[in-house]
Amino acid sequence: xxxxxxxxxxxxxxxxxxxxxxxxxxxxxxxxxxxxxxxxxxxxxxxxxxxxxxxxxxxxxxxxxxxxxxxxxxxxxxxxxxxxxxxxxxxxxxxxxxxxxxxxxxxxxxxxxxxxxxxxxxxxxxxxxxxxxxxxxxxxxxxxxxxxxxxxxxxxxxxxxxxxxxxxxxxxxxxxxxxxxxxxxxxxxxxxxxxxxxxxxxxxxxxxxxxxxxxxxxxxxxxxxxxxxxxxxxxxxxxxxxxxxxxxxxxxxxxxxxxxxxxxxxxxxxxxxxxxxxxxxxxxxxxxxxxxxxxxxxxxxxxxxxxxxxxxxxxxxxxxxxxxxxxxxxxxxxxxxxxxxxxxxxxxxxxxxxxxxxxxxxxxxxxxxxxxxxxxxxxxxxxxxxxxxxxxxxxxxxxxxxxxxxxxxxxxxxxxxxxxxxxxxxxxxxxxxxxxxxxxxxxxxxxxxxxxxxxxxxxxxxxxxxxxxxxxxxxxxxxxxxxxxxxxxxxxxxxxxxxxxxxxxxxxxxxxxxxxxxxxxxxxxxxxxxxxxxxxxxxxxxxxxxxxxxxxxxxxxxxxxxxxxxxxxxxxxxxxxxxxxxxxxxxxxxxxxxxxxxxxxxxxxxxxxxxxxxxxxxxxxxxxxxxxx
Amino acid sequence: xxxxxxxxxxxxxxxxxxxxxxxxxxxxxxxxxxxxxxxxxxxxxxxxxxxxxxxxxxxxxxxxxxxxxxxxxxxxxxxxxxxxxxxxxxxxxxxxxxxxxxxxxxxxxxxxxxxxxxxxxxxxxxxxxxxxxxxxxxxxxxxxxxxxxxxxxxxxxxxxxxxxxxxxxxx
Numbered sequence: 001x002x003x004x005x006x007x008x009x010x011x012x013x014x015x016x017x018x019x020x021x022x023x024x025x026x027x028x029x030x031x032x033x034x035x036x037x038x039x040x041x042x043x044x045x046x047x048x049x050x051x052x053x054x055x056x057x058x059x060x061x062x063x064x065x066x067x068x069x070x071x072x073x074x075x076x077x078x079x080x081x082x083x084x085x086x087x088x089x090x091x092x093x094x095x096x097x098x099x100x101x102x103x104x105x106x107x108x109x110x111x112x113x114x115x116x117x118x119x120x121x122x123x124x125x126x127x128x129x130x131x132x133x134x135x136x137x138x139x140x141x142x143x144x145x146x147x148x149x150x151x152x153x154x155x156x157x158x159x160x161x162x163x164x165x166x167x168x169x170x171x172x173x174x175x176x177x178x179x180x181x182x183x184x185x186x187x188x189x190x191x192x193x194x195x196x197x198x199x200x201x202x203x204x205x206x207x208x209x210x211x212x213x214x215x216x217x218x219x220x221x222x223x224x225x226x227x228x229x230x231x232x233x234x235x236x237x238x239x240x241x242x243x244x245x246x247x248x249x250x251x252x253x254x255x256x257x258x259x260x261x262x263x264x265x266x267x268x269x270x271x272x273x274x275x276x277x278x279x280x281x282x283x284x285x286x287x288x289x290x291x292x293x294x295x296x297x298x299x300x301x302x303x304x305x306x307x308x309x310x311x312x313x314x315x316x317x318x319x320x321x322x323x324x325x326x327x328x329x330x331x332x333x334x335x336x337x338x339x340x341x342x343x344x345x346x347x348x349x350x351x352x353x354x355x356x357x358x359x360x361x362x363x364x365x366x367x368x369x370x371x372x373x374x375x376x377x378x379x380x381x382x383x384x385x386x387x388x389x390x391x392x393x394x395x396x397x398x399x400x401x402x403x404x405x406x407x408x409x410x411x412x413x414x415x416x417x418x419x420x421x422x423x424x425x426x427x428x429x430x431x432x433x434x435x436x437x438x439x440x441x442x443x444x445x446x447x448x449x450x451x452x453x454x455x456x457x458x459x460x461x462x463x464x465x466x467x468x469x470x471x472x473x474x475x476x477x478x479x480x481x482x483x484x485x486x487x488x489x490x491x492x493x494x495x496x497x498x499x500x501x502x503x504x505x506x507x508x509x510x511x512x513x514x515x516x517x518x519x520x521x522x523x524x525x526x527x528x529x530x531x532x533x534x535x536x537x538x539x540x541x542x543x544x545x546x547x548x549x550x551x552x553x554x555x556x557x558x559x560x561x562x563x564x565x566x567x568x569x570x571x572x573x574x575x576x577x578x579x580x581x582x583x584x585x586x587x588x589x590x591x592x593x594x595x596x597x598x599x600x601x602x603x604x605x606x607x608x609x610x611x612x613x614x615x616x617x618x619x620x621x622x623x624x625x626x627x628x629x
Numbered sequence: 630x631x632x633x634x635x636x637x638x639x640x641x642x643x644x645x646x647x648x649x650x651x652x653x654x655x656x657x658x659x660x661x662x663x664x665x666x667x668x669x670x671x672x673x674x675x676x677x678x679x680x681x682x683x684x685x686x687x688x689x690x691x692x693x694x695x696x697x698x699x700x701x702x703x704x705x706x707x708x709x710x711x712x713x714x715x716x717x718x719x720x721x722x723x724x725x726x727x728x729x730x731x732x733x734x735x736x737x738x739x740x741x742x743x744x745x746x747x748x749x750x751x752x753x754x755x756x757x758x759x760x761x762x763x764x765x766x767x768x769x770x771x772x773x774x775x776x777x778x779x780x781x782x783x784x785x786x787x788x789x790x791x792x793x794x795x796x797x798x799x800x
Contacts, residue, residue: 046753046771047753049771050750050752050753050756050757050771050772051750051752051753051756052750053729053746053747053748053749053750054746055770071748071749073748074746212778212780212781213781214780214781215780215781215782215783218781253777261777262777263773263774263775263776263777264773264775264777264778264779264780265768265770265771265772265773266767266768266770266771266773267770267771267772270771271771273771273772273773388783390766390767390780390783390784391765391767392762392765392767392768392770393767393768393779393780393784394779394780394781395780398780422780423770424765426770429744430744432761432762432764432765433727433744433746433747434744436723436726436727436761437723437731437744437745438744440719440722440723440726441716441719441734441745442711443740443741443744443745445743445744453706454704454705454706454711454719455704455706456644456645456646456647456700456701456703456704456706456718456719456722457644457645457646457647457696457697457699457700457701458647458696458697458700458792458793458794459647459697459700459701460646460647460700460722461646461647461648461764461787461792462647464761464764464765465764465765465766465787468764468765468767469765469766
């Protein structure tokens with residue numbers, strides 16, 4: 001049996017970047033990937049997407065999430081108990097376990113009469129289990145955290161600090177931006193220094209010049225200029241500036257890493273057709289090319305084995321295939337290395353640790369494994385501009401409002417960033433489908449066809465053109481509070497197709513986070529008013545908010561809960577082994593030859609989309625391993 | 630030469646969708662979506678209260694009229710209770726707009742409680758040639774033949790997107 005220097009579980013953002021760093025340094029690396037390998041080209045995934053009835057983030061990826069490809073009906077979804085490596089999908093949210101991999105006790109009614117917290121919400125973010133991982137359908141947003149994201153306790157007396165210095169992270173960001181290929185301009189980000197403390201090392205330049213902003217971005221930017229707003233008035237009258245900045249993106253503005261420039265397919269999620277957006281398969285290819293990295297696909301890690309000294313001595317896995325009639329066959333194996341890395345993303349990392357060692361758990365002296373499950377929970381608002389701004393063109397998002405990511409308000413409510421979308425009301429109401437069926441079939445699910453008009457011919461074209469070209473949306477992504485009782489545990493009875501326990505979720509939002517929703521709603525509406533746009537954000541029916549999983553009422557508004565696909569916090573980093581799972585290098589406090597990496601290590605969410613920080617920390621962890629091998 | 634059912638289907642579709650017949654069925658047409666849609670509509674409506682043939686019969690009765698008048702007649706836009714034929718006509722519009730088959734609504738049935746969804750996307754080419762993307766002067770999500778940075782300037786006029794505009798010019 002081969003003994004590797006490093007065994008990595010998971011071929012996603014973190015695992016592949018680490019494999020490349022380690023392979024370049026001459027270390028022998030084995031990657032265990034739970035799902036299917038990287039296909040020879042993405043044509044098959046593209047067809048899956050084109051033919052899907054519900055073009056959700058996971059629609060291109062195997063196993064197909066029941067999206068109706070091949071003429072099959074959308075529902076019922078495939079039973080996760082029949083899949084070797086099932087994962088959470090958008091269509092599963094709110095479904096019972098026979099159609100949902102995550103076992104979620106969502107009660108039905110979630111509203112708390114005191115209005116200070118909601119419990120029993122379904123976790124609304126999803127992930128992939130294929131080689132390349134969830135990074136197949138990341139948006140490309142490559143924002144850096146700001147300094148106060150790392151010091152929430154010492155600056156705002158909330159939660160906990162990160163055991164990472166910003167100066168070091170700032171250097172690592174530069175390396176991560178080179179590894180991914182980020183397009184942006186330091187000069188364009190400069191207004192964020194005074195607003196939220198974002199700085200760059202002297203002389204720093206992004207690997208590529210910026211992605212041009214869209215017509216939508218330009219309309220919002222022109223419409224609001226630099227607008228001053230007091231999001232928490234009247235209790236807190238402080239005013240903050242609101243202005244648009246172009247978003248650094250892991251998409252090519254120039255040829256980079258032998259990949260093409262972005263052609264604006266407006267499809268970063270679910271899949272970039274031309275790989276102008278970096279995804280982890282790019283780095284996996286480079287890692288394999290070092291000659292030192294091997295990947296074993298369709299190999300699900302099932303047990304992190306430790307000796308009496310808490311030293312990891314191997315990882316047991318099941319190699320699986322699917323035969324006639326979908327019958328799963330598996331055979332066991334053990335991967336042996338000097339050091340081990342769990343890079344299976346937040347939920348699978350925690351699940352693996354909890355089910356190891358005869359379900360007594362590994363690396364869990366702190367009892368924090370699986371706890372503090374966080375999402376970049378999202379408030380979505382949408383509006384019609386007073387003039388055409390031509391959405392549905394360009395990358396899905398090219399600019400945002402970052403100026404509210406930091407401020408004194410963080411002592412009492414969640415900060416948020418605001419992402420301006422270039423896909424009309426696609427995210428908001430499933431357009432172009434919903435508006436078109438409204439005006440063709442005489443319905444009004446979009447809120448734009450109050451007269452239930454039925455149109456055809458040029459009248460239909462003109463009506464729909466007038467609507468689609470003026471649609472836009474803003475998504476607010478919150479710095480959700482870490483809560484120990486938001487957690488994953490192992491379901492005691494339900495299993496997947498390999499007989500492994502399924503993740504059971506307990507989840508909700510606390511008052512700190514909910515107050516952020518309130519502020520975000522205030523700011524979004526103010527932006528639309530300032531622009532002269534007409535807001536269409538749906539205040540859901542009270543009966544829906546109170547009884548349908550995924551909806552909730554707070555402060556007189558009935559929200560739909562959205563996830564951002566940013567799953568964080570299940571193996572938090574910290575300096576104290578009693579209250580955290582890994583240290584600032586993502587090394588287990590308990591097992592000296594085990595690193596547990598990815599956004600599960602984030603002790604707080606922060607205000608940036610997590611991928612760039614996952615990448616920066618992965619590079620840091622690889623260096624840490626190299627210093628010890 | 631007398632027109633074929635397919636010719637009439639394309640001419641009817643042009644009126645219903647607001648696009649030109651030449652755009653729906655170009656002279657050089659390797660994709661041949663019009664045939665695929667004709668076949669799809671024929672198969673899906675067999676034995677139904679309204680079939681593609683009953684709709685084509687209705688079309689032939691009004692085919693001499695202006696395109697908008699044809700669309701309004703077939704879709705019965707002035708009627709509070711459209712017939713099965715009109716609801717099939719709606720599905721024909723959706724077929725061209727999305728490259729997908731939507732089961733026709735049923736006259737007199739309660740309104741759906743969620744937005745109607747397609748039953749099947751006809752093919753990948755059907756998706757990437759849906760007309761709805763032209764209506765919005767854009768491109769199918771996931772299928773851009775445009776070049777870097779196009780999104781920072783306005784799109785061309787509607788006439789560049791195959792729309793049968795009476796003036797043929799910009800709006």
